[in-house]
Amino acid sequence: MKKIFLFAVALLGAITMKAQETDAMSATLQSGETTTVYSGADAFKNALAAAEDGSVITLSSGTFNDPGAFAKSVKVYGAGFQNDEETGVKSTRVLSGVSIRKDDEGKFHDNLRLEGIWFTGGVSIEKVEGEILTGLQVVKCHTGGIDFNAATQSTLLIQSYIEGALNGQGQTASNLLVQNCYVAQHVSNFGGASDVLVDHCILARDNSGVYDQYHGPYTYRYTIIDIYLQAGATANYCLGYEGYFTYKAAASSSNCYYQRNWETLFKDGQGNLRYTLTDTNTPRTWEFAEPDKFLGDDGTPVGVTGGDYPWNPIPSTPRIVSSSIDSKSVAGKLKVNIKAEARPANK
Numbered sequence: 001m002k003k004i005f006l007f008a009v010a011l012l013g014a015i016t017m018k019a020q021e022t023d024a025m026s027a028t029l030q031s032g033e034t035t036t037v038y039s040g041a042d043a044f045k046n047a048l049a050a051a052e053d054g055s056v057i058t059l060s061s062g063t064f065n066d067p068g069a070f071a072k073s074v075k076v077y078g079a080g081f082q083n084d085e086e087t088g089v090k091s092t093r094v095l096s097g098v099s100i101r102k103d104d105e106g107k108f109h110d111n112l113r114l115e116g117i118w119f120t121g122g123v124s125i126e127k128v129e130g131e132i133l134t135g136l137q138v139v140k141c142h143t144g145g146i147d148f149n150a151a152t153q154s155t156l157l158i159q160s161y162i163e164g165a166l167n168g169q170g171q172t173a174s175n176l177l178v179q180n181c182y183v184a185q186h187v188s189n190f191g192g193a194s195d196v197l198v199d200h201c202i203l204a205r206d207n208s209g210v211y212d213q214y215h216g217p218y219t220y221r222y223t224i225i226d227i228y229l230q231a232g233a234t235a236n237y238c239l240g241y242e243g244y245f246t247y248k249a250a251a252s253s254s255n256c257y258y259q260r261n262w263e264t265l266f267k268d269g270q271g272n273l274r275y276t277l278t279d280t281n282t283p284r285t286w287e288f289a290e291p292d293k294f295l296g297d298d299g300t301p302v303g304v305t306g307g308d309y310p311w312n313p314i315p316s317t318p319r320i321v322s323s324s325i326d327s328k329s330v331a332g333k334l335k336v337n338i339k340a341e342a343r344p345a346n347k
Contacts, residue, residue: 024039024060024062025039025040025041025043025059025060025061025062025063025064026038026039026043026059026060027039027043027044027046027047027057027058027059027060027064028047028057028058029047029050029051029055029056029057030055030056030057030058031050031051031052031054031055032052032054036050041063041064041065042064042065043059043064044057044059044064044065044067044076044094045064045065045066045067045068047067048067048068048070048072048074048076049068051072051074052072053072053073053074053109054073054074055072055074055075056074056075056076056077057074057075057076057077058076058077058317059076059077059078059079059092059117060079060092061079061089061090061091061092062090062092062093063093063094063095064092064093064094064095065094065095065096066094066095066096067094067096068099069099069100069101070098070099070100070101070112071100071101071102071103071109072103072109072112073109073110073111073112074112074113075112075113075115076113076114076115076117077115077116077315077317078091078092078115078116078117078118078315079091079092079116079315079317080092080116080140080313080314080315081116081117081118081140081141081142081160081161081313082118082142082283082313084314091118092116092117092118093117093118093120094117094118094119094120095120096119096120096121097119097120097121097122097123097124097143097144098114098119098121098122098123098124098138098143099124099126100112100123100124100125100126100133100136101126102126102128102131106128106131107131108128108131108132108133108134108150110133110134110135110136111134111135111136111137112135112136112137113136113137113139114137114138114139114141115137115139115140115141115315115316115317116139116140116141116315116316116317117141117142118141118142119141119142119143119144120144121143121144122143122144122145122146122147122163122164123138123143123144123145123146123147124146124147124149125146125147125148125149125150125152126149126150127149127150127169127171128150131150131151132150132151132152132153132174133150133151133152133153133155134152134153134154135153135154135155136152136155136156137155137156137157137158138156138157138158138160139156139157139158139159139160139315139316140158140159140160140312140313140314140315140316141160141161142160142161142163143160143161143162143163143164144162144163144164145162145163145164145165145166145167145185146162146164146165146166146167147167147169148166148167148168148169148171148173148190149169149171150171151171151172151173151174151191152171152172152173152174152176153173153174153175154174154175155173155175155176155177156177156179157176157177157178157179157181158177158179158180158181158309159179159180159181159304159309159311159312159313160181160182161181161182161275161313162181162182162183162184163184164184164185165183165184165185165186165187165188166178166183166186166187166188167188167189168188168189168190168191168194168216169189170189170190170191171190171191172190172191172192172193172194173190173191173194173195173196174193174194174195175195176190176194176195176196176197177197177199178196178197178198178199178201179199179200179201179307179309180199180200180201180304180307180309180310180311181201181202181304182201182202182204182275182304183198183201183202183203183204184204184205184275185204185205185213185227186203186205186213186214186215186216186227187203187215187216187218188213188214188215188216188230189216190216190218194216194218196216196218196219197218197219197221198215198218198219198220198221198223199221199222199223199307200221200222200223200300200302200303200304200306200307200309201223201224201303201304202223202224202273202286202303202304203215203220203223203224203225203226203227204224204226204273204274204275205226205227205273213227213228214227214228214229214230215227215228215229215230215233216230216233217229217230217231217232217233218233218234219233219234219236220233220234220235220236220238221235221236221237221238221296222236222237222238222296222298222300222302222303222306222307223235223238223239223302223303224238224239224240224273224302224303225238225239225240225244225245226240226241226244226260226273227244228243228244228247229244229245229253233252234252234253235252235253235254235256236252236253236254236255236256236296237254237255237256237257237295237296237297237302238253238256238257238302239256239257239258239259239294239302239303240256240257240258240259240260241258241259241260242258245258255296255297257294257302264289265288265289265294266284266286266287266288266289267285267287267288267289268284268285268287269289270284283313285305285311286303286304286305286311287305288301288303288305291305
């Protein structure tokens with residue numbers, strides 16, 4: 001039986017997602033057969049400090065302090081980067097960015113996964129000569145920009161709101177997939193041997209008025225584009241102002257939709273690509289007014305609502321709806337009954 005150590009006043013207030021409905025916050029650390037529950041604003045920090053490679057950290061709703069640098073291979077799951085209005089589940093917010101660092105021996109630990117979290121800062125990968133960070137996954141998160149200061153391999157960014165740029169800092173990114181993401185600024189500056197695919201995204205150019213910024217010479221597919229492409233880029237079944245595809249003589253622009261009349265494009269009638277509805281904090285759904293008009297050869301709409309992973313900020317972790325301590329528990333052994341359900345419309 002798994003051992004359970006209590007670092008909160010009451011087990012039920014810490015281990016369950018009931019923290020969504022109270023002021024309690026918790027971080028549950030699973031390392032092998034041991035489960036440890038931390039509570040309070042520093043719960044994430046304490047869980048990460050105690051984690052080992054392969055550990056899983058589950059965060060409740062609430063606002064957590066800076067957990068410190070990530071120099072371990074862990075998986076971290078939050079309750080979502082924005083509130084779930086359908087179920088009433090509140091978001092998980094972390095008052096920092098993501099700092100990915102080498103360990104004491106100068107090595108990266110691969111396969112870091114972050115899901116369902118709003119990080120108030122950006123993601124920074126430390127520059128480490130001769131090291132390659134492999135298997136980073138940022139899924140259904142809200143972050144600032146991402147600075148790739150080191151070489152990376154097999155990086156996945158999916159269904160995330162990236163409030164800044166993806167800046168390669170001259171480093172090589174092998175097999176970087178940006179899928180069904182909203183990226184507010186540019187994707188650029190990766191090393192010449194990089195393999196970057198931007199698929200079913202919105203590249204919004206939220207820094208309007210800065211006209212000397214361009215996307216890099218990468219592959220763009222089924223994507224709404226609002227910044228110039230550099231020469232050497234490939235755009236297939238993309239949508240945007242024609243000049244953004246042709247000004248820098250993109251190597252290949254095939255089957256693209258050339259328009260920039262946002263008012264008639266989206267069901268909400270908003271005349272821009274801002275992430276929220278004007279004068280509100282309400283996130284947009286990005287549904288097209290005519291959903292069958294702008295399709296890729298995969299038969300789904302271009303932009304974040306199409307493809308294999310249509311836009312959905314709800315994380316894949318199940319929601320715990322009730323829990324109790326079995327009355328037959330004995331000293332030193334707690335029997336905990338937990339009832340969980342899948343989040344609706346989850347993919």
